[in-house]
Amino acid sequence: MSxxxxxxxxxxxxxxxxxxxxxSRIGIDRKTQDEVFDKSTLDTFEKLISDRVIDILDFxxxxxxxxxxxxxITPDKKLxxxxxYRVSTSTFKHISKYILGDPRFISLSKNRRDIIHxxxxxxxxxxxxxxxxxxxxxxxxxxxxxxxxxEYLGSSNMAAPLMKDVxxxxxxxxxxxxxxxxxxxxxxxxxxxxxxxxxNVIIHKNKPYIIDFGQGVLIEHPNSLEFLKRxxxxxxxxxxxxxxxxxxxEIFQRVTKKS
Ligand SMILES: Nc1ncnc2c1ncn2[C@@H]1O[C@H](COP(=O)(O)OP(=O)(O)OP(=O)(O)O)[C@@H](O)[C@H]1O
Ligand SMILES: [Mg+2]
Numbered sequence: 001m002s003x004x005x006x007x008x009x010x011x012x013x014x015x016x017x018x019x020x021x022x023x024s025r026i027g028i029d030r031k032t033q034d035e036v037f038d039k040s041t042l043d044t045f046e047k048l049i050s051d052r053v054i055d056i057l058d059f060x061x062x063x064x065x066x067x068x069x070x071x072x073i074t075p076d077k078k079l080x081x082x083x084x085y086r087v088s089t090s091t092f093k094h095i096s097k098y099i100l101g102d103p104r105f106i107s108l109s110k111n112r113r114d115i116i117h118x119x120x121x122x123x124x125x126x127x128x129x130x131x132x133x134x135x136x137x138x139x140x141x142x143x144x145x146x147x148x149x150x151e152y153l154g155s156s157n158m159a160a161p162l163m164k165d166v167x168x169x170x171x172x173x174x175x176x177x178x179x180x181x182x183x184x185x186x187x188x189x190x191x192x193x194x195x196x197x198x199x200n201v202i203i204h205k206n207k208p209y210i211i212d213f214g215q216g217v218l219i220e221h222p223n224s225l226e227f228l229k230r231x232x233x234x235x236x237x238x239x240x241x242x243x244x245x246x247x248x249x250e251i252f253q254r255v256t257k258k259s
Contacts, residue, residue, distance in 0.1 A: 036084055038087060041087065047144065048144065053074070055074060058072055061159045066085060067085040067086050070084065083149075084147050122216070124140050124142075124148055129191050135184055135210060136210065161203055162203075163201040163202070181210055182196065186256065191216050191218060194216055232248050
């Protein structure tokens, strides 16, 4: 990878022009533009386009604390979701807490950019683990540097909504499915999501899809049981308001019971 110092004036100008045209097409505010599309992220997009992973960066679906999610179109006209972690302002402490202690990421350098890249790869790998045991998650497509490409959930004109914004038609069924996903994740994928809430569940075609796996940890992580307990608590608590009653301690024991 070339460092910024090696970029000559001509290349810099070219990148600036590409950046302007990319930005003008997707219409986001100046602060977000500067934070999300730094030079290295633009290089990454250039690579994704030349590798024919994506063709068009469509429009922003969400602008969050740590990153932005865009809709994109592949060369064969499929819709994808593109999550871009912000290298400049990512909440660093939050991230390192989950990476330290995970044996997959032991040789991590302390460099900020490297940590963001590792975080992105971690989300991709966690998604793969969950996808491989048949949990509803967006199918992971590719992760490169701070950019993660995955299946887009939604219709051609709108991304599917978060559970927090939906009046559920079948709350009991959705609750049971989410608990089943938590159990499968723990027992088959050996993974704990760590941030399950109505903000990280998408309702697509009346079914729950779990998203946002960046903070997911393997069950051997020293805090995995604490995270699992919290996930179950959040789900039980949310559904309590919808008149679904469940015993979170019993669910925790059932999920973690050795068979
Ligand atoms: N595969 C997808 N298909 C459609 N929409 C998606 C997809 N993935 C994420 N989104 C949308 O983007 C939003 C942010 O995604 P995600 O939860 O993964 O990021 P985040 O880091 O939590 O962002 P935030 O800081 O906003 O919480 C989601 O709430 C959802 O609306
Ligand atoms: Mg989220």
